[in-house]
Amino acid sequence: MVKPSIPKGTRDFTPVEMMRRNYIFDTIRSVFHRHACLPIETPAMENLSTLMGKYGEEGDRLLFKILNSGDFTKGVDFQNDEQSVNHLASQLCEKGLRYDLTVPFARFVVQHQGELTFPFKRYQMQPVWRADRPQKGRYREFYQCDVDIIGSNSLLNEVELVEITGEVFRAFGIDIVMKINNRKILTGIAEIFCNADQVTDLCVALDKLDKIGREAVCAEMLERGIAQTSIDGLSPLFELGGLSNHEVLDKLATMLSASETGMKGVEELRTVLDYVAKLQIPIQLEVDVTLARGLNYYTGAIFEIKAKDVAMGSISGGGRYDNLTGIFGLKNMSGVGISYGAERIYDVLNELNLFPPHIMTPITAMFVNFGGDDELYALQGLKRLRDANIPSEIYPDPVKMGKQMNYANAKGIPYVIMAGENERSQGVYTLKNMQTGEQQALQIDDIIGIWMKNPK
Amino acid sequence: MVKPSIPKGTRDFTPVEMMRRNYIFDTIRSVFHRHACLPIETPAMENLSTLMGKYGEEGDRLLFKILNSGDFTKGVDFQNDEQSVNHLASQLCEKGLRYDLTVPFARFVVQHQGELTFPFKRYQMQPVWRADRPQKGRYREFYQCDVDIIGSNSLLNEVELVEITGEVFRAFGIDIVMKINNRKILTGIAEIFCNADQVTDLCVALDKLDKIGREAVCAEMLERGIAQTSIDGLSPLFELGGLSNHEVLDKLATMLSASETGMKGVEELRTVLDYVAKLQIPIQLEVDVTLARGLNYYTGAIFEIKAKDVAMGSISGGGRYDNLTGIFGLKNMSGVGISYGAERIYDVLNELNLFPPHIMTPITAMFVNFGGDDELYALQGLKRLRDANIPSEIYPDPVKMGKQMNYANAKGIPYVIMAGENERSQGVYTLKNMQTGEQQALQIDDIIGIWMKNPK
Numbered sequence: 029m030v031k032p033s034i035p036k037g038t039r040d041f042t043p044v045e046m047m048r049r050n051y052i053f054d055t056i057r058s059v060f061h062r063h064a065c066l067p068i069e070t071p072a073m074e075n076l077s078t079l080m081g082k083y084g085e086e087g088d089r090l091l092f093k094i095l096n097s098g099d100f101t102k103g104v105d106f107q108n109d110e111q112s113v114n115h116l117a118s119q120l121c122e123k124g125l126r127y128d129l130t131v132p133f134a135r136f137v138v139q140h141q142g143e144l145t146f147p148f149k150r151y152q153m154q155p156v157w158r159a160d161r162p163q164k165g166r167y168r169e170f171y172q173c174d175v176d177i178i179g180s181n182s183l184l185n186e187v188e189l190v191e192i193t194g195e196v197f198r199a200f201g202i203d204i205v206m207k208i209n210n211r212k213i214l215t216g217i218a219e220i221f222c223n224a225d226q227v228t229d230l231c232v233a234l235d236k237l238d239k240i241g242r243e244a245v246c247a248e249m250l251e252r253g254i255a256q257t258s259i260d261g262l263s264p265l266f267e268l269g270g271l272s273n274h275e276v277l278d279k280l281a282t283m284l285s286a287s288e289t290g291m292k293g294v295e296e297l298r299t300v301l302d303y304v305a306k307l308q309i310p311i312q313l314e315v316d317v318t319l320a321r322g323l324n325y326y327t328g329a330i331f332e333i334k335a336k337d338v339a340m341g342s343i344s345g346g347g348r349y350d351n352l353t354g355i356f357g358l359k360n361m362s363g364v365g366i367s368y369g370a371e372r373i374y375d376v377l378n379e380l381n382l383f384p385p386h387i388m389t390p391i392t393a394m395f396v397n398f399g400g401d402d403e404l405y406a407l408q409g410l411k412r413l414r415d416a417n418i419p420s421e422i423y424p425d426p427v428k429m430g431k432q433m434n435y436a437n438a439k440g441i442p443y444v445i446m447a448g449e450n451e452r453s454q455g456v457y458t459l460k461n462m463q464t465g466e467q468q469a470l471q472i473d474d475i476i477g478i479w480m481k482n483p484k
Numbered sequence: 485m486v487k488p489s490i491p492k493g494t495r496d497f498t499p500v501e502m503m504r505r506n507y508i509f510d511t512i513r514s515v516f517h518r519h520a521c522l523p524i525e526t527p528a529m530e531n532l533s534t535l536m537g538k539y540g541e542e543g544d545r546l547l548f549k550i551l552n553s554g555d556f557t558k559g560v561d562f563q564n565d566e567q568s569v570n571h572l573a574s575q576l577c578e579k580g581l582r583y584d585l586t587v588p589f590a591r592f593v594v595q596h597q598g599e600l601t602f603p604f605k606r607y608q609m610q611p612v613w614r615a616d617r618p619q620k621g622r623y624r625e626f627y628q629c630d631v632d633i634i635g636s637n638s639l640l641n642e643v644e645l646v647e648i649t650g651e652v653f654r655a656f657g658i659d660i661v662m663k664i665n666n667r668k669i670l671t672g673i674a675e676i677f678c679n680a681d682q683v684t685d686l687c688v689a690l691d692k693l694d695k696i697g698r699e700a701v702c703a704e705m706l707e708r709g710i711a712q713t714s715i716d717g718l719s720p721l722f723e724l725g726g727l728s729n730h731e732v733l734d735k736l737a738t739m740l741s742a743s744e745t746g747m748k749g750v751e752e753l754r755t756v757l758d759y760v761a762k763l764q765i766p767i768q769l770e771v772d773v774t775l776a777r778g779l780n781y782y783t784g785a786i787f788e789i790k791a792k793d794v795a796m797g798s799i800s801g802g803g804r805y806d807n808l809t810g811i812f813g814l815k816n817m818s819g820v821g822i823s824y825g826a827e828r829i830y831d832v833l834n835e836l837n838l839f840p841p842h843i844m845t846p847i848t849a850m851f852v853n854f855g856g857d858d859e860l861y862a863l864q865g866l867k868r869l870r871d872a873n874i875p876s877e878i879y880p881d882p883v884k885m886g887k888q889m890n891y892a893n894a895k896g897i898p899y900v901i902m903a904g905e906n907e908r909s910q911g912v913y914t915l916k917n918m919q920t921g922e923q924q925a926l927q928i929d930d931i932i933g934i935w936m937k938n939p940k
Contacts, residue, residue, distance in 0.1 A: 031595075032534060032591045032594050032595045032812040032813070033595070034526070034529075034530060034531065034534075034591075034595075035527065035530070035531055035578070035579050038527035038528075039527060040524070040525070040526050040527070040592055040595070040596065041523075041524055041525040042524060042596060042599055043522035043523060043524060043606070046522070046523040046524060047522075047523075049525075050523065058873075061846065061875050062870045062873055062874075062875050062876075063870065063875075064846075064847045064850075064875050064877035066499035066502070066503075066846060066847075067497075067499060067502040067503075068496070068497060068499060068502060069496070069497040069502060069505075070490070070497075071490055071491065071494035071495060071496070071625050072494075072528060072581075072611065072613070073490075073494055073548075073613075073625065074490060074491070075489065075490065075491055078488060078490075090553075092529075092550050092551075092553070093550070094548050094550055094551070094581075095548075095549040095550070095551055095576060095577055097546075097615040099569050100569065100573070101572065106563070107562070107563070113556065113557055116557065117551060117556070120551060120576070121551055122491070123491050125528075125550075135488045135490075136496055138488050139487075139488045139490075139496070140496065140498060143498055144498070145891060145894040145895050147891075149877070155528065157528070157529075159553040159554075168529075169527050169529065177880070180881060182880035182881045184878070184881075185880050188880075303863075306860060307860075307864070307867065356488040357487070357488070390517065390520075391520045391522075394520075397640075403640075404762060404763075407640075407759075407763055408763070411763065414518045414519065417514075417518055418518075419517050419519075419520050420518075420520060421519065421520035421605070423603075424603055424633070424640045424641050424644075425638045435601060435603075438601040439601050
């Protein structure tokens with residue numbers, strides 16, 4: 029008999045972990061609802077033609093592919109030693125597991141454009157799969173929580189995502205910095221200091237600033253063909269720390285005055301900051317001109333969120349894209365979105381001990397089972413509690429009291445209710461507080477009253 | 485440009501469908517919580533060694549298999565024309581998508597036995613995948629909602645599942661019949677009327693009674709080697725309709741008196757019925773001795789639930805098993821569970837028009853965007869509404885009023901709020917009821933008050 033196991037990089041979630049995870053999802057969802065965002069779901073499997081080529085060569089390699097059903101060998105030329113592994117895979121597999129929620133969302137919008145009302149504010153919380161090498165904090169199956177507003181290029185949407193982000197993390201009690209940049213500023217920088225067509229190289233290098241530091245980033249720029257003189261010219265951009273957002277924007281406006289696109293980026297950022305100030309949105313928003321994010325599809329705002337009290341990379345990020353749906357044949361559909369990383373948020377809440385204690389006591393009371401008529405009496409009390417929507421249970425067998433109490437303790441059930449012949453004859457139940465040990469004989473209505481007055 | 489599509493048998497869910505689906509999941513979940521059942525989740529991918537051989541030959545064929553990552557051709561002998569397609573698949577794939585929630589649950593219990601407290605009451609609501617031929621109401625990706633109580637053979641657990649089932653369907657407003665049988669009775673019947681080792685043949689044939697009728701069932705029994713005299717002897721079992729549950733049990737007790745196992749089954753059923761009567765659980769529970777369900781692992785109670793007002797197969801089912809975890813090396817772990825079919829429940833609610841209207845209006849109000857200072861004034865009102873947890877939004881662009889009203893109409897938003905210079909100077913907002921057309925100029929606090937007093 030082989031010891032049962034699960035594929036590496038995947039996880040089971042026990043009730044304790046589920047309660048914490050559901051707390052995360054429920055909290056984020058309630059903020060989304062308040063902001064009139066609506067849920068969608070897409071299938072776990074997508075056609076590989078939808079997924080391939082959307083995440084770069086690396087991404088293609090990390091897609092989980094699904095073997096065709098039935099006789100998958102039919103028509104496949106296994107004898108051809110010349111063909112690549114990829115080519116063989118494409119003959120064996122038509123479907124793959126989704127790699128993120130963004131590409132399926134773009135596909136969804138194009139496919140259902142006739143049924144949707146634009147601007148479309150959607151959220152989506154589902155697992156994604158990547159055949160990455162598993163390591164601490166990185167899994168092969170993990171959840172993403174994405175919110176996007178698509179079909180409008182109004183900057184109010186950026187402002188709403190800033191507001192949503194603030195509400196989400198305030199609800200968690202996590203202190204964050206939200207960094208903001210604009211892809212048009214990066215384009216302007218490339219135009220002024222390098223060459224207009226070097227913006228991607230610039231972004232890819234800058235994206236690594238956090239991980240590898242300024243020197244290595246400059247080395248990478250050089251390697252990517254950006255001239256040393258250009259790199260020297262970029263120096264002031266690395267030295268904006270300590271300035272206020274408006275000081276940074278003023279400097280940028282001077283530096284980029286010759287770039288129409290760059291100035292547009294500065295103006296957009298200024299507009300977003302002005303709204304945030306006027307609406308008094310309580311969030312620490314920081315302009316960071318070195319924030320690039322590798323994703324090539326961003327065209328406007330770029331966001332990244334970091335927790336202040338833990339040493340960890342970004343816990344969420346996003347930005348504006350103008351043509352994500354273009355790959356599926358629908359042009360001019362600008363959108364902006366943020367993806368909240370559920371696993372990262374879990375780790376932060378865990379490290380900072382921020383999970384609220386009440387989520388860990390999903391069961392309020394257990395009735396001890398004394399068997400026979402006592403059992404029936406207990407079952408009647410139990411029914412009353414459940415009718416009052418109080419999560420509760422009875423130990424299913426009239427075994428020894430100690431075993432039943434151990435069960436309640438192990439599950440962290442805060443109250444145990446006992447009723448034997450004595451209680452039965454008086455029509456009461458003995459309520460025991462498992463933390464204090466205090467016991468009281470009470471009518472069932474009074475027991476219900478205790479929790480109704482004081483939920484959780 | 486290829487028109488975007490998804491794999492056949494899979495579905496996208498738009499917001500309207502999601503709201504209905506979430507209503508189903510939330511309703512079931514709240515009943516589970518009240519009964520102190522706790523959630524778990526398992527990965528979408530399981531090792532094929534966990535899944536293969538658990539669902540019969542047909543099941544193995546319907547598993548979605550995942551191509552190994554990296555160079556999946558390494559060490560695979562493609563030149564061997566003798567090998568079967570299955571053998572080749574087993575070299576190409578180590579993982580597969582889960583086929584149901586039962587086998588992963590058994591694997592979970594064995595793997596985590598040290599962390600769990602038994603009896604363990606768990607529920608699990610996740611998608612499963614089957615490479616079945618798609619047809620009306622049958623999908624390749626669909627959700628199951630399973631609840632199980634494992635680690636106790638107390639019949640109180642059967643009673644609790646009856647109670648849970650009653651509460652779930654009462655919450656939906658669906659009138660049901662819950663049929664109940666006991667595998668031990670079927671064993672007794674085989675012992676008395678056929679041969680003890682023919683119980684599986686008996687069950688497989690009986691399981692089709694609903695679909696193919698009594699005559700064809702008897703033909704199948706004959707085909708499966710059950711003697712004609714045995715089949716004739718079974719006649720009375722098909723003619724128990726119209727009798728009360730206790731009359732049926734009395735007849736069975738007479739017929740099966742020579743079978744110890746059969747009598748045990750009768751006694752178990754009687755105990756469950758007695759509890760249900762004493763606790764006055766409001767449910768139509770019907771003993772049906774022809775209820776077999778194909779699943780070979782059932783050892784005690786067998787359940788099946790049908791909706792009374794629609795012509796449709798069973799919408800849920802389950803039973804007691806004594807050795808599900810045995811396949812993973814853990815013996816003596818008796819459990820009982822029910823699986824609620826989310827897709828079937830959806831179809832019933834839809835057909836009977838039972839979705840509550842309020843779930844379809846997730847957004848309470850939209851502010852019209854008049855731009856400039858009016859926009860800022862609207863945003864301030866919007867913030868107040870959201871602070872009061874009222875789901876609301878503003879149209880993100882100051883476009884023509886007609887376009888904004890169309891948006892609100894298309895989304896079924898019941899209230900629109902307008903505020904121009906007039907309102908602004910008086911510190912009020914004009915609230916328009918989209919159904920009646922009625923308009924009122926009100927302070928924002930009064931608008932909030934309307935919904936706080938009368939949620940939904």
